[in-house]
Amino acid sequence: METQLKGKDFITLEEWTKDEIDTLLEVSFDLKKKFAMGVPTPYLRDKTAFLMFFEQSTRTRNSMEAGLAQLGGHANFLDTSTMQVSHGEVAKDTGVILGSYGHGLACRNCVWEVGNKYLRSLAEHAKVPVMNLQCDLYHPMQGLADLMTIIEKKKESRKLKVSIIWAYATSHKKPISVPLTQSLLFPRYGMDVTLAYPKGYEMPDWVIEQARKNAEANNGQFKITHDQEQAYKDADIVIPKNWGSWVSNQDDAVIDDLLEANRDWKCTEDLMALADDDVMYMHALPADRGNEVEDSVIDGPHSIVYTEAENRLHTAKAVMTLTMGGK
Numbered sequence: 001m002e003t004q005l006k007g008k009d010f011i012t013l014e015e016w017t018k019d020e021i022d023t024l025l026e027v028s029f030d031l032k033k034k035f036a037m038g039v040p041t042p043y044l045r046d047k048t049a050f051l052m053f054f055e056q057s058t059r060t061r062n063s064m065e066a067g068l069a070q071l072g073g074h075a076n077f078l079d080t081s082t083m084q085v086s087h088g089e090v091a092k093d094t095g096v097i098l099g100s101y102g103h104g105l106a107c108r109n110c111v112w113e114v115g116n117k118y119l120r121s122l123a124e125h126a127k128v129p130v131m132n133l134q135c136d137l138y139h140p141m142q143g144l145a146d147l148m149t150i151i152e153k154k155k156e157s158r159k160l161k162v163s164i165i166w167a168y169a170t171s172h173k174k175p176i177s178v179p180l181t182q183s184l185l186f187p188r189y190g191m192d193v194t195l196a197y198p199k200g201y202e203m204p205d206w207v208i209e210q211a212r213k214n215a216e217a218n219n220g221q222f223k224i225t226h227d228q229e230q231a232y233k234d235a236d237i238v239i240p241k242n243w244g245s246w247v248s249n250q251d252d253a254v255i256d257d258l259l260e261a262n263r264d265w266k267c268t269e270d271l272m273a274l275a276d277d278d279v280m281y282m283h284a285l286p287a288d289r290g291n292e293v294e295d296s297v298i299d300g301p302h303s304i305v306y307t308e309a310e311n312r313l314h315t316a317k318a319v320m321t322l323t324m325g326g327k
Contacts, residue, residue: 001019001022001023001026002017002019002020002022002023003023003326003327004327005020005023005322005323005326005327006129006322006323006324006325006326006327007128007129007323008020008129008322008323009123009129009130009131009323010129010130010131010132010140010141010319010323011116011119011120011123011130011131011132011135011138011140012132012137012138012140012181013138013140013143013144013181013184013185014138014184014210018188018218021144021147021188023322024144024315024318024319024322025144025147025148025151025318027318027321027322028144028148028311028314028315028317028318029148029152029314031314031317031318031321032311032314035070035313035314041070041071041072041317041321042071042072043071043072043321043325044068044071044072044073044103044320044321044324044325045071045072045073046072046073047068047071047072047073047074047102047103047104047324047325048073048074048075048076048101048102048103048104049064049068049073049074049075049076049102049103049104049105049106049131049320049324050075050076050078050098050101050102050104050105050106051064051065051075051076051077051078051106051107051133052078052080052083052085052094052098052105052106052107052108052109053077053078053079053080053107053108053133054080054107054108054109054110054111054115055108055109055110055134057108057133058285058286059284059285059309059312060108060133060134060141060142060312060316061077061133063141063312063313063316064106064133064316064320065077066313067313067316067317067320068317068320070317071317071320071321071325073103073320073324076102090121091118091121091122091125092121092124092125094122095121095122095123095124095125095126095130096125096126096127098126099125099126099127099128100127102128103128103324104128104129104130104131104320104323104324105122105126105128105129105130105131106130106131106132106133107119107122107130107131107132107133107135108132108133108134108135109135109136110134110135110136110175110177111136112136112175112246112250113136113250114136115134115135115136115137116135116136116137116138118135119132119135128324129323129324131319131320131323134175134177135175135177136175136176136177136246137176137177137180138177138180138181139175139177139178139181139284140181141312141315141316141319142177142178142181142284142312143178143181143182143185144315144318144319145308145309145311145312145314145315146182146185146239146282146284146308147185147186147189148311148314148315149282149304149307149308149311150162150186150191150237150282151189152307152311153280153304153307154236154237154280157186157189157190157191158189158190158191158219158220159190159191159192160190160191160192160236160237161191161192161194161234161235161236161237161276162182162186162191162192162193162194162235162236162237162238162239163193163194163195163196163231163232163235163237163238163239164179164182164183164186164193164194164195164196164239164241165196165197165228165231165232165238165239165240165241165265165267166179166196166197166198166201166240166241166242166243166262166265167240167241167242167265167266167267167288167291167292167293168242168259168262168263168264168265168266168288168291168292169242169288169291169292170254170255170259170288170291171242171254171286171288171291172254173244173246173252173253173254174241174242174243174244175243175244175246176203176243176244176246176247178241178243178284179195179203179239179241179243180203180204180207182239183195183203183207183208183211183222184207184210184211184214185214186220187211187212187214187215187218187220187221187222188214188217188218188220189218189220190218190219190220191220191221192220192221193211193215193220193221193222193223194223194224194225194230194231194235195208195211195222195223195224195225196224196225196226196227196228196230196231197224197226197243198226198258198261198262198265199226200245200248200249200258201243201244201245201258202247202248203247204247208222208224228265228271229271229274232271232272232274232275233274233275234274234275234276235274235275235276235279236275236276236278236279236280237279237280237282238267238272238275238279238280238281238282239281239282239283240265240266240267240281240283240292240293241283241284241287241292242288242291242292245258245259266291266292266293266294267281267292267293267294267297267298268294268297269294269296269297269300272297272302279302280302280303280304281293281297281298281300281302281303281304281305282304282305282308283298283305283308284308285305285308285309287305
């Protein structure tokens, strides 16, 4: 168990060792048990964190706010449209000042080729841990909760067949950060990962290269297919979720010819029938119901989306406890 985590930034799980991630998981499970039992966990009494959001949020904002309150601290929600950021204040100035006011700084900024750089600048200048609430490249809070959910439900991660599958959606042009994070993280836990998508929705080359290295180093597998039926076949976990064509097309348009050409990439009962009998359906939410997935799947017996969402609370609390408090 790694205990020297106080002050460590949480921008990508790639910068956390497997032992450190195991510690996050161990603390997450302990906090979940105590939450269920009503045992107080005032590990961050009188601590303050600032939560900067450039985009909308439901699970991330509320898991952080409720989580810090349950730990005895206070979270300040900051809509960046009401901050001087909207008038051009740079990340350095914001990071230095907010870091001097409290004990943690968290930020969501998903603007393509801007978000991660903004978080890095905050982390460079703030003298408190900086936590990534989702950027254009990574969503480590979601990735950690997904990993916790898989281990909780399946007990053993090694050799699990996990398929990360692109799905059709028209709600908005979604970041690649969730599937990217999963692609890098899951092979580190010995999973046999399949990334499935129509041509045109590629991940950056460096992601694929690193995912394969992570798989090789941990006796996992990582492969790519453009056949969604192949991705569902015999899978233990399926994660059908939309992401945008950011690598090849940086236009913000939600609906384009490429998207409409792939309307059949949808999680259906027929596709779920190709998977293992005990297959589990996951989604980071919000799901574009009727487009990404049939209601009968997301509301059906194979769906674990609400457990996955609840675990956002426990993992957020673990990240804050270990980086803002701890040893």
